[in-house]
Amino acid sequence: MTVNEHTQIPLSHGSACATCPAAHLQRVGIDTSNADYVVALAGNPNTGKSTVFNALTGLRQHTGNWPGKTVTRMEGMFRYGDKAYKLVDLPGTYSLLATSEDEEVARDFILFGQPHVTVVVVDATRLERNLNLALQVLEITDRAVVCLNLMDEARRHGLDIDHRRLARELGVPVVPTAARQGEGIMDLVATIADVAASRYARHPHRLLLKDPHLVRAVSDLASDLQKMYPGLPNARWVALRLMDNDPRMVEAVRSGELADLIAAQSGQMGGPGALELASA
Amino acid sequence: MSEQNPAVDDLLKRAQGYHEQIGDFNDALVEGLYEDAARIADHVVAQGTHARKTFDETLDRILTSRTWGFPIMIALLGLVLWVTITGANVPSGLLADLLLGVVYTWLHQLFAAISAPWWITGFLVDGVYMATAWVISVMLPPMAIFFPLFTLLEDFGYLPRVAFNLDRVFAKAGAHGKQALTMTMGFGCNAAGVIATRVIDSPRERLIAIITNNFSLCNGRWPTQILIATIFIGALVPPALSGTASMLAVLGVAVLGVTLSFGVSWGLSKTLLKGEASSFYLELPPYRPPRILQTLYTSVIDRTLIVLWRAVVMAAPAGAILWTLSNITVGDANIAAHVVNALDPIGWFIGLNGVILLAYVLAIPANEIVIPTVLMLTLMVGGTAAGQPGVMVEFDTARQTAEVLVGIGGWTLLTGINLMLFSLMHNPCSTTILTIYQETKSLKWTVVATVLPILMGIATTTAITWIARALRLV
Amino acid sequence: MSQSAPGAPRTFPLSELKPGAGAVVARIEFEGLQRRRLLDLGIVPGTAIRAELDSPMGDPRAYLVRGALIALRNAQAARIVMTEETD
Numbered sequence: 001m002t003v004n005e006h007t008q009i010p011l012s013h014g015s016a017c018a019t020c021p022a023a024h025l026q027r028v029g030i031d032t033s034n035a036d037y038v039v040a041l042a043g044n045p046n047t048g049k050s051t052v053f054n055a056l057t058g059l060r061q062h063t064g065n066w067p068g069k070t071v072t073r074m075e076g077m078f079r080y081g082d083k084a085y086k087l088v089d090l091p092g093t094y095s096l097l098a099t100s101e102d103e104e105v106a107r108d109f110i111l112f113g114q115p116h117v118t119v120v121v122v123d124a125t126r127l128e129r130n131l132n133l134a135l136q137v138l139e140i141t142d143r144a145v146v147c148l149n150l151m152d153e154a155r156r157h158g159l160d161i162d163h164r165r166l167a168r169e170l171g172v173p174v175v176p177t178a179a180r181q182g183e184g185i186m187d188l189v190a191t192i193a194d195v196a197a198s199r200y201a202r203h204p205h206r207l208l209l210k211d212p213h214l215v216r217a218v219s220d221l222a223s224d225l226q227k228m229y230p231g232l233p234n235a236r237w238v239a240l241r242l243m244d245n246d247p248r249m250v251e252a253v254r255s256g257e258l259a260d261l262i263a264a265q266s267g268q269m270g271g272p273g274a275l276e277l278a279s280a
Numbered sequence: 281m282s283e284q285n286p287a288v289d290d291l292l293k294r295a296q297g298y299h300e301q302i303g304d305f306n307d308a309l310v311e312g313l314y315e316d317a318a319r320i321a322d323h324v325v326a327q328g329t330h331a332r333k334t335f336d337e338t339l340d341r342i343l344t345s346r347t348w349g350f351p352i353m354i355a356l357l358g359l360v361l362w363v364t365i366t367g368a369n370v371p372s373g374l375l376a377d378l379l380l381g382v383v384y385t386w387l388h389q390l391f392a393a394i395s396a397p398w399w400i401t402g403f404l405v406d407g408v409y410m411a412t413a414w415v416i417s418v419m420l421p422p423m424a425i426f427f428p429l430f431t432l433l434e435d436f437g438y439l440p441r442v443a444f445n446l447d448r449v450f451a452k453a454g455a456h457g458k459q460a461l462t463m464t465m466g467f468g469c470n471a472a473g474v475i476a477t478r479v480i481d482s483p484r485e486r487l488i489a490i491i492t493n494n495f496s497l498c499n500g501r502w503p504t505q506i507l508i509a510t511i512f513i514g515a516l517v518p519p520a521l522s523g524t525a526s527m528l529a530v531l532g533v534a535v536l537g538v539t540l541s542f543g544v545s546w547g548l549s550k551t552l553l554k555g556e557a558s559s560f561y562l563e564l565p566p567y568r569p570p571r572i573l574q575t576l577y578t579s580v581i582d583r584t585l586i587v588l589w590r591a592v593v594m595a596a597p598a599g600a601i602l603w604t605l606s607n608i609t610v611g612d613a614n615i616a617a618h619v620v621n622a623l624d625p626i627g628w629f630i631g632l633n634g635v636i637l638l639a640y641v642l643a644i645p646a647n648e649i650v651i652p653t654v655l656m657l658t659l660m661v662g663g664t665a666a667g668q669p670g671v672m673v674e675f676d677t678a679r680q681t682a683e684v685l686v687g688i689g690g691w692t693l694l695t696g697i698n699l700m701l702f703s704l705m706h707n708p709c710s711t712t713i714l715t716i717y718q719e720t721k722s723l724k725w726t727v728v729a730t731v732l733p734i735l736m737g738i739a740t741t742t743a744i745t746w747i748a749r750a751l752r753l754v
Numbered sequence: 755m756s757q758s759a760p761g762a763p764r765t766f767p768l769s770e771l772k773p774g775a776g777a778v779v780a781r782i783e784f785e786g787l788q789r790r791r792l793l794d795l796g797i798v799p800g801t802a803i804r805a806e807l808d809s810p811m812g813d814p815r816a817y818l819v820r821g822a823l824i825a826l827r828n829a830q831a832a833r834i835v836m837t838e839e840t841d
Contacts, residue, residue, distance in 0.1 A: 220294070244306065
């Protein structure tokens, strides 16, 4: 039953593309491995993530208003400028902490799959609830973009969101979109490109831990991790996972996989090897 | 790669130590996250986000109310089914006229013009093409109506409310409320229903939903049900009432299917799939205005492609095989006739006949070709010239079909009833079987899902047959 | 399951929250995966929850949690202990 999943159906651009450099953006609905950059797409269920995915890649993926599962791993591609971007749709999850398969898939990909950019899709009408995931993502990676989706719904509900302030608070770019109408998609693409090419200064928000024992434990482990793996961007996250007895993380540290990842990451594009780790 | 690095070991040991010392800090972590989130949202959003829109509130109150919740649900789903059945009538007829009439004749002329040998023409046109064309004309219109409608309901946000309303009933049967959705989807296509079970987290409950999905009467089986009901049930009452009677009979079979779903779910949860009721978390999303044109467009294209795929990949080979079996003579009859005769005793025993059994074997790829296969086999075994040109024979009226089945095939009311029940309770079509395997990755459960319904079907028809015989009703 | 020790705030299970009424989460009597699931949904001690909808058969019920409508079976909601809102 895979006939419909790779059909190329162009979606409407909406009014935004009348003046945008749409000529540069081609949507390729085929899965190839000649990508310059890999982009992960994360977000709570029911945030219009699939719509964003479709808008970026032109792939056919059903976008129901149903907070359940979509296909576990959808991949697509889009081009911008002279670069090709491979977009990987992660399962919709409320969090990256609980030990369910979806959450493991998502967090393992963001950490071990080494995407160049992680886009977190957030429902503008339910910001408080959705930020939970965004904040967790920011603990794992600093190469992130927040896609503030469903802006049309927000307007309908009379909500006014200061996305610039949000960007300041989170320390990463925030792009307001209404993916259903194609609104903001070009901005999103441009921002993804910027972050991928590291043109954006990033100082991501870090979680405030309150329990003093926890704080001490985390700094102890994190500083050692920093010493052992210089260049590790998320030592605190790794420390937290180790303390939580996350088997995948323990294994990665013990087997030296983490060391390899750091080596591959510094200055590199995160080649196919990194992707294979996450495709298990 | 796996050096025994003492520094690493020390680190891991300390982490373990902290883990034991501090215990589960997850609570604190999540609380901290939500506090942060709330603080940021506070600074960033100009209006309180916690109020629900009045429209949403009012609509929800109605759709989940004690008095209106269930009736509205049944009415809506019934409406979707009704629109699909009646709406598909005219397009199916048109497609049949075109593909099975005009194009078919034209193809014969073309092949004759190039002096193709009879067996090439037969194989390609009467076998492969006819089966493909039949599936397209029978399946395309209902699928292109049912799924877009269903998708609109889904986009709007109504479907989670259905699961919400029905969860208690399913919980009592040992299943999950979201099974309501997969069952409903199964009325369009069982393979789609199986895929839809992804929304059920618990593997145990997901398996129950997958195995019982077959009891939802899919689009491909309605034509069989409607036709047989019209011929055999409708004939029992005065002509003025026959339409109503046959529709009620089909409805009865569909309701029986739903009942069986619950019953088998309950049975499975007590035997093969014992386990605890899983925790139930369901988010009821806000209602969103569906983008009607966009959804219709993409959904229709989706389903069209799927039907075409099914016609070419599943039905075409079935047609080829049927033609071949009917045109290779061994001894004094063709192979198909031999097989039918061999199966007749078994058929008689379970209340069907050899023709039906062979037809169901050949129709494993696609339920919708059962009736034309039955007709063709009946004609051929009964030795009538009318069956010659095409493998898949299509008759204009139920009356003509009745003449063939009753007159030539010797069918009785018992046969008709048994066929309707067997159509409900038999193995899933090959597309569904494949999908079940893809989704479960388990040979064992795929076999269970395939074999359980057919065992139930055979048991049912056999029981009815022998009771009827014992009571001297037949 | 309601307790009224003198001086202590009254607690009761979420499943008993009257339709339309609001309360605050005191504690969650689940452990492990189920606990984390609830936390992830935003049901954290200190969160305000309002009972929004009852399904026709009374079970499950839907609760308004941080702007989202979450349906829970009564057996689960019974183990989420609430206390009165204090403003």
